[in-house]
Amino acid sequence: MTHLKHPAMTQALREAGYRLTQPRLAVLQVLQENDAGLSPEEIYRQGKTLCPTLGLVTVYRTLDLLAELGLARRVHSEQHCHSYASAGADRHYVICQACRRVIEFPCHGLDDLIAEVRQRTGYTIVGHLLELSGLCPDCQARQEM
Amino acid sequence: MTHLKHPAMTQALREAGYRLTQPRLAVLQVLQENDAGLSPEEIYRQGKTLCPTLGLVTVYRTLDLLAELGLARRVHSEQHCHSYASAGADRHYVICQACRRVIEFPCHGLDDLIAEVRQRTGYTIVGHLLELSGLCPDCQARQEM
DNA sequence: TTCCTTATTGAAAAAATATTTCAATACGTT
């Protein structure tokens, strides 16, 4: 763990009164280095290269903590339910109901909707996940046979 | 299981070459009677009142099958990862990162975006899940203290 | 209807995933 690329995050941890430990730094760094949502298991595996003593239990605990502080957020990928991503990592994808193929798409046009929700509910919105589901071209063709 | 309220679904099962069994009918009916996403466990519990011999294993298998046929879809509720809902049940909610409180909101303005995605990807879109995450008013206030 | 074939089922066992407990450790303050 030579270079910290997340000074803002580490500071937020400190300011909330938590200690800045090697395991926590490792988890933070792994999240930062990955765009996609990662399962606790994957984070554990990658994290061990940064902090060899890291335990899976600590990964679970740290993810809970980071999510509570808004530094990470839970992402519901199709394979792994308890996946996490660095905060602010929005995701938009279509998943085929039949073959599970996933395609990401650029997302615009959500801003108005988000503004409206903020107004109606009073929530501050910091991230989103938009999962569309349907049938991919291949499976459409297959169904018509 | 006196009244079948899902003739279209049962027919789709038959047409795909699957048998129309009591356990499958029970799962279908439970899904139809509930708007929210249900965990396999809950479906199992409710399904037993319709088909007393129903087993949890069969619930898992049936959900897989229905999802593959597009008759049900997986819904990623925060508490239960493997939740399922009747097909076409869209969901829109904001979840507070700190206290996990969930509020649903009516969703409009997604149609344009969906049309664009259909055009770009060729996918037929039949449902969606939009999860916004942020901080609820209470937790915002608490953080400012 | 009754018989037959075979997909489907439920129970048990196994595997995978998540949580709790607790003594040992390491963070940050003094």
Next chain:
DNA sequence: AACGTATTGAAATATTTTTTCAATAAGGAA
């Protein structure tokens, strides 16, 4: 450098999901 305490990892436990397999029941044929 030494101390108090939050944090850790390992083991044990609990929960959730998948696999295996003999018994059952769905649906076509007679």
